[in-house]
Amino acid sequence: MPGIERTLSIVKPDGVEKGVIGDVLTRFERAGLKIVAARMVQLSVSEAGGFYTVHRERPFYGELKEYMASGPILVLVLEGENAVTMTREIMGATDPREAAPGTIRADHAESIERNVVHGSDSPESAAFEIPYFFPEIEVYSY
Ligand code: ADP
Ligand code: MG
Numbered sequence: 478m479p480g481i482e483r484t485l486s487i488v489k490p491d492g493v494e495k496g497v498i499g500d501v502l503t504r505f506e507r508a509g510l511k512i513v514a515a516r517m518v519q520l521s522v523s524e525a526g527g528f529y530t531v532h533r534e535r536p537f538y539g540e541l542k543e544y545m546a547s548g549p550i551l552v553l554v555l556e557g558e559n560a561v562t563m564t565r566e567i568m569g570a571t572d573p574r575e576a577a578p579g580t581i582r583a584d585h586a587e588s589i590e591r592n593v594v595h596g597s598d599s600p601e602s603a604a605f606e607i608p609y610f611f612p613e614i615e616v617y618s619y
Pocket of ligand 1: 571589
């Protein structure tokens with residue numbers, strides 16, 4: 478199917494804690510994205526570091542690993558037309574002060590770090606991030 482993509486999304490520890498899992502999933506489903514894999518997990522600091530290895534030189538990397546390992550997260554694979562871009566649009570900008578009104582981060586994020594949700598930033602990132610959590614056999618097309 479041309480244009481059909483998969484992307485990795487995460488409801489981060491603050492999103493789970495705030496009780497906005499349902500709201501996040503509803504926004505994705507209403508946009509026509511299919512939830513084709515889902516699992517709750519609590520990462521170790523080193524597993525969180527592996528996921529965010531692209532940011533290993535950033536000054537916030539240490540804090541980011543601790544934050545991502547601080548509680549359970551809901552990891553998702555979303556599938557649909559332009560799923561990568563669509564998911565990023567529904568999430569809003571990294572910094573909630575810059576996030577467009579009506580986006581998840583504008584509505585729920587408290588800071589540039591504790592911003593509720595993750596979404597792959599490109600198909601190439603998705604191709605690394607999806608198998609970090611899910612073997613192909615656990616991603617269900619329907
Ligand atoms: P995004 O999640 O929008 O793709 P990045 O990939 O740039 O953003 O950053 C990954 C995550 O690292 C962010 O979602 C956020 O949790 C954290 N982060 C990004 N920038 C900062 C920062 N300046 N200070 C603290 N944490 C940050
Ligand atoms: Mg990113």
